[in-house]
Amino acid sequence: MNNHKTEKVFLKGNEAVAMAAIEAGCRCYFGYPITPQSDIPEYLSRELPKVGGTFIQAESEIGSINMVLGAAATGARAMTSSSGPGISLKQEGISYMAGSELPGVIVDIMRAGPGLGGIDASQADYFQATRGGGHGGYRIIVLAPASVQEMYDLTMLAFDLADMYRMPAMVLADSVIGQMKESVTPNPRPKTELPPKPWVVRGKAAGEPQNVVKSLYLGDGEMEAFHWKMHARYQELADKECRWEEFMTDDAELIVTAFGSPARIAKTAISMAREAGMKVGLLRPITLFPFPKKAYATLSESCKRFLSIELSTGQMIDDVRLSVARDAEVAFYGRPPGAGSLPTPEELFVQIRKNYQAAA
Amino acid sequence: MKQVFSRPESLKDVQTHFCPGCHHGSVHRLVAEAIDEFGIASQTIGVASVGCSVFLYGYFDVDVIEAPHGRAPAVATGAKRARPDRIVFTYQGDGDLAAIGMSEIIHSANRGEDITVIFVNNTTYGMTGGQMAPTTMPGQKTSTSPYGRDINNDGAPFKMAELLSQLEGVAFSARVAVNSPKNVIQAKKMIKNAFRCQIEKKGFSFIEVLASCPTNWGMQPLEANKRVSDEMIPYFPLGVYRNTANL
Numbered sequence: 001m002n003n004h005k006t007e008k009v010f011l012k013g014n015e016a017v018a019m020a021a022i023e024a025g026c027r028c029y030f031g032y033p034i035t036p037q038s039d040i041p042e043y044l045s046r047e048l049p050k051v052g053g054t055f056i057q058a059e060s061e062i063g064s065i066n067m068v069l070g071a072a073a074t075g076a077r078a079m080t081s082s083s084g085p086g087i088s089l090k091q092e093g094i095s096y097m098a099g100s101e102l103p104g105v106i107v108d109i110m111r112a113g114p115g116l117g118g119i120d121a122s123q124a125d126y127f128q129a130t131r132g133g134g135h136g137g138y139r140i141i142v143l144a145p146a147s148v149q150e151m152y153d154l155t156m157l158a159f160d161l162a163d164m165y166r167m168p169a170m171v172l173a174d175s176v177i178g179q180m181k182e183s184v185t186p187n188p189r190p191k192t193e194l195p196p197k198p199w200v201v202r203g204k205a206a207g208e209p210q211n212v213v214k215s216l217y218l219g220d221g222e223m224e225a226f227h228w229k230m231h232a233r234y235q236e237l238a239d240k241e242c243r244w245e246e247f248m249t250d251d252a253e254l255i256v257t258a259f260g261s262p263a264r265i266a267k268t269a270i271s272m273a274r275e276a277g278m279k280v281g282l283l284r285p286i287t288l289f290p291f292p293k294k295a296y297a298t299l300s301e302s303c304k305r306f307l308s309i310e311l312s313t314g315q316m317i318d319d320v321r322l323s324v325a326r327d328a329e330v331a332f333y334g335r336p337p338g339a340g341s342l343p344t345p346e347e348l349f350v351q352i353r354k355n356y357q358a359a360a
Numbered sequence: 361m362k363q364v365f366s367r368p369e370s371l372k373d374v375q376t377h378f379c380p381g382c383h384h385g386s387v388h389r390l391v392a393e394a395i396d397e398f399g400i401a402s403q404t405i406g407v408a409s410v411g412c413s414v415f416l417y418g419y420f421d422v423d424v425i426e427a428p429h430g431r432a433p434a435v436a437t438g439a440k441r442a443r444p445d446r447i448v449f450t451y452q453g454d455g456d457l458a459a460i461g462m463s464e465i466i467h468s469a470n471r472g473e474d475i476t477v478i479f480v481n482n483t484t485y486g487m488t489g490g491q492m493a494p495t496t497m498p499g500q501k502t503s504t505s506p507y508g509r510d511i512n513n514d515g516a517p518f519k520m521a522e523l524l525s526q527l528e529g530v531a532f533s534a535r536v537a538v539n540s541p542k543n544v545i546q547a548k549k550m551i552k553n554a555f556r557c558q559i560e561k562k563g564f565s566f567i568e569v570l571a572s573c574p575t576n577w578g579m580q581p582l583e584a585n586k587r588v589s590d591e592m593i594p595y596f597p598l599g600v601y602r603n604t605a606n607l
């Protein structure tokens with residue numbers, strides 16, 4: 001966009017997602033209301049028609065993800081958003097998109113608990129997001145913003161990565177990040193070199209090859225070959241696209257690891273710990289899939305104690321354990337999601353001190 | 361010698377996997393003829409459903425998206441909204457459309473999506489082996505209604521062409537059959553109407569085709585044809601149920 005304004009704007013995290021989607025060229029949004037993400041469809045119902053886009057409040061999350069599938073099959077950038085119960089319903093469609101190698105962006109503003117649960121900040125859908133979520137053994141790209149600026153930037157990145165690797169990409173945030181307001185620089189869409197999409201359904205002229213977007217593989221060896229192809233693609237993602245943030249890790253004797261809002265609270269607690277003379281740092285994964293394993297492996301060469309802090313009873317810790325050196329210990333502090341369960345910096349400081357002393 | 365009958369260009373020159381006497385083949389042919397006669401193959405996107413017609417892309421020489429079971433109208437909605445200049449049709453069985461996909465079809469129809477839906481009602485789940493479908497007729501025995509469909513337990517069959525004709529978003533809704541030359545000629549006319557409806561951007565068009573499934577009905581092809589006229593047509597009357605498009 002040439003008339004792009006990059007002055008700072010004061011926005012909710014969810015609004016930043018919606019704004020970034022439009023800047024990323026997304027003109028197809030299909031959604032269904034659910035707290036705490038409804039600001040996204042509300043924003044896009046207002047703004048998409050102004051730029052010639054299409055907004056549908058679908059009959060369900062099943063409907064909306066399948067509309068994303070259909071739009072993506074034509075080559076359009078398409079997005080949907082939801083939270084726990086709705087993301088569960090979308091899993092069928094996400095699996096079909098993964099099986100059909102379709103790009104598309106799914107935003108999950110996590111809410112608490114299984115079933116109807118609650119609307120408090122949660123990270124209990126880490127497994128659902130990073131393990132694929134639906135049937136059939138696939139993965140999707142998962143990006144974890146920890147600020148409103150990152151809600152904006154990572155949404156745009158999600159569209160690019162989805163197109164580059166031909167797979168669905170998810171922006172996975174807790175409701176604190178979705179609901180809080182911060183100032184944001186609405187950066188213009190980066191000029192990423194994207195692969196062409198010769199595979200889209202477009203209406204084939206006589207003599208042109210037929211394009212079919214499908215996930216059915218019945219021929220001898222076809223399905224197996226598909227699995228290995230995707231496996232190689234996930235490996236390529238891991239090699240090229242891992243993103244993470246390190247904070248005061250250089251001399252750290254204890255590394256706290258967390259994503260999303262707990263990572264921010266942990267930063268405050270780490271600064272308190274530094275003031276108290278403890279050498280503590282933070283490793284914050286930004287891509288949850290691919291998980292930045294190498295960052296953990298490298299840091300664990302010198303630092304032998306990690307503390308995973310999550311708004312769950314412990315999910316990311318599995319990936320942390322698989323990533324660090326064998327002689328590194330990984331401790332856990334979790335607050336399973338629910339009203340009043342967001343930890344305070346003081347609370348995390350106590351945990352840091354306890355683990356720091358254990359490390360010494 | 362003059363050739364008077366040939367394969368429609370938008371059908372591939374391949375053998376289908378359909379059972380002998382199955383009406384899916386006839387319906388494929390009529391849809392392909394409509395596409396050819398309007399000359400729209402190069403603009404057409406088909407959306408296949410899950411059922412015996414899942415191999416739509418293997419028979420039609422047009423671009424195809426394969427939708428999850430029941431979701432074809434939602435997939436078609438997404439495709440059409442992204443490419444309003446294309447002709448988008450779905451092809452769905454009765455289990456697909458009227459059971460698992462009921463929500464998607466009703467809402468796409470109600471939004472008046474500019475798509476064409478070809479609905480093949482054979483009163484059973486063909487692909488999975490002849491289980492009871494939402495259109496299985498009262499008393500009809502299937503592998504999951506061994507005592508015959510009991511409407512007190514299972515509800516009465518859905519009459520989709522009538523049901524959808526109640527919705528303002530629907531521009532054209534008709535029911536046809538392909539069990540006799542006369543019915544085939546009428547079916548072709550209605551299928552063409554449905555595509556014309558979309559070409560003229562008049563809104564959602566729906567064609568229900570009464571079809572045979574000799575295999576799962578346990579009948580010979582001719583017997584199955586006869587069942588369509590003796591049992592199905594009296595219960596599911598043929599005709600145009602809505603035509604606000606004036607076709």
Ligand SMILES: Cc1ncc(C[n+]2csc(CCOP(=O)(O)OP(=O)(O)O)c2C)c(N)n1
Nearest residue numbers: 410411412429453454455456484485486487
């Ligand atoms: C979610 C899901 N549930 C069940 C199935 C299994 N299944 C495949 S085809 C089919 C029914 C097909 O019947 P119908 O739509 O009537 O089409 P027909 O085969 O008769 O043409 C079912 C239940 C599936 N593929 N996906």
Ligand code: SF4
Nearest residue numbers: 378379382412486573
């Ligand atoms: S099982 Fe029935 S619907 Fe399927 S191909 Fe055979 S006859 Fe046709």
